[in-house]
Amino acid sequence: MKAILYVGHGTRSKKGAAEAKQFLQSVIEQTHGSIQEISFLELTHPFIEEGFELCIKKGATEITVVPLFLLAAGHIKNDIPEALTPLIEKYPNVQVKVADPFGVQHQILDAIAELVKEKAGELNGQEAILIVGRGSSDPVIHEAFAMIGKGLEQRLGIKHSRLCYLAATTPTFQEGIESITQETKDRVIVIPYLLFGGLLLNEINAEVKSRQKNGYQILHTDCLSRHQVIRNIVIARATGKEDEYATTRY
Structure with missing residues (x-):
């Protein structure tokens, strides 16, 4: 069964965290998928491990990780892979794909x-x-x-x-x-x-x-x-339609 795990940055601001969760909930409502979970890299619960485990408990055999990051800095290159590595090792039969950050579009x-x-x-x-x-x-x-x-x-x-x-x-x-x-x-x-x-x-x-x-x-x-376009890009990442939003074009 396919699952989508959204990963935001996280914030100490309660208002900012609520805003991010509300945004992702609106994405979930527009994305057809029986298993969709929200998580954050740091500062805001649930963290990546918690979201990943929830996907597994709900029967996920394939997980698409969708990072909500504008550009490919250290969080994308290092922190998210480091968080996912022990989970991938723990569940070797689960296929995990990480979508690209937004890039310059x-x-x-x-x-x-x-x-x-x-x-x-x-x-x-x-x-x-x-x-x-x-x-x-x-x-x-x-x-x-x-x-x-x-x-x-x-x-x-x-x-x-x-x-x-x-x-x-x-x-x-x-x-x-x-x-x-x-x-x-x-x-x-x-x-x-x-x-x-x-x-x-x-x-x-x-x-x-x-x-x-x-x-x-x-x-x-x-x-x-x-802006609605950001929501559209996240939905495209989650549904595997990234080609509709090519990067490095400006």
């Missing part, structure tokens, strides 16, 4: 452009965008964000963009937002490249509000899971 960039236009209204091309990533020391992530920045510039007709990160690498979020607000005479649009709300999005929101009070023309878009 033109559908996601189109969705972000829509979120920007919904928030900012009509653009004049003089605005600047600040793309904020979670952060990773992996150079592949930096290459991906360069593609994301270029793709959004093209879609929005904006010439000035910057990238920054909330942890693990530079430029930091504080460095990025300070630089772009000083350089830009028009509006600054901050784009959190995050799937769900939580402490990281709260940090961005607090900084943006602080600068708004100081007279800066600055705003930020919401987390990416607010």
